[in-house]
Amino acid sequence: MKIMVKFMLILGFIAAILAGCGTNQNAKDESANGAEPVQNEEKATDGQDQAEEEDATEEETSEKGDSVIRILEQNMSYTVNGETKEDTAFLKHSDNQNYSMYVLPGYELTAEEPNKDVLFFTENDQVFMRIELLPEDADWSMIEENTKAQLDAVSEDVQSAEAPADDFFKDATVMKAEQNGEKVSAYLVKKDDLSLKLTLFTKEDADHEEAFLQMAKTILKEEPIK
Structure with missing residues (x-):
């Protein structure tokens, strides 16, 4: 009976250790494959929007600065x-x-x-x-x-x-x-x-x-x- 109890305790201890390792690994995997790319994608989107806004401003400025073009x-x-x-x-x-x-x-x-x-x-x-x-x-x-x-x-x-x-x-x-x-x-x-x-x-x-x-x-x- 004591041997069985010890065996169960050892199994529980091993299971706890494995669960902890799995959690750390999942966190690393999420960090490597999920969180950082999403953040980078958001930054890239922000940069693209800013570039589009700058292009629109340049186009508007260019239009205002051009001479009047008359149709034929x-x-x-x-x-x-x-x-x-x-x-x-x-x-x-x-x-x-x-x-x-x-x-x-x-x-x-x-x-x-x-x-x-x-x-x-x-x-x-x-x-x-x-x-x-x-x-x-x-x-x-x-x-x-x-x-x-x-x-x-x-x-x-x-x-x-x-x-x-x-x-x-x-x-x-x-x-x-x-x-x-x-x-x-x-x-x-x-x-x-x-x-x-x-x-x-x-x-x-x-x-x-x-x-x-x-x-x-x-x-x-x-x-x-x-």
């Missing part, structure tokens, strides 16, 4: 002689002044002289719009006086008119004169980023003024190429 064509609705039309206008860059604009089919943009371009109707080049980009420090009162004097040469009856209901022409000065079926209109546009003089030459039987104005609304000043 734009659909446009306009009227000629009271008839409404729709067509695709194509982007043109002035070779004479630092701007781009969309030009409808049937019209052509060309340089007239330094700092002056003309956009004319190809079927009748007497129907055209002169485009002048003005310096930012231009004397606006002097420009208005000179413009009125130019229209006086067409007719002594120079009329002031309302600007089109469009943000591009907001606060623009408009003058008109007519004589023997010839119509001349001047639009002086002064914006924060653009000072512009438009002089339109049309006729009673070839009224392209609204078409010219629709194209003029797309004028965008560009930085000179260095």
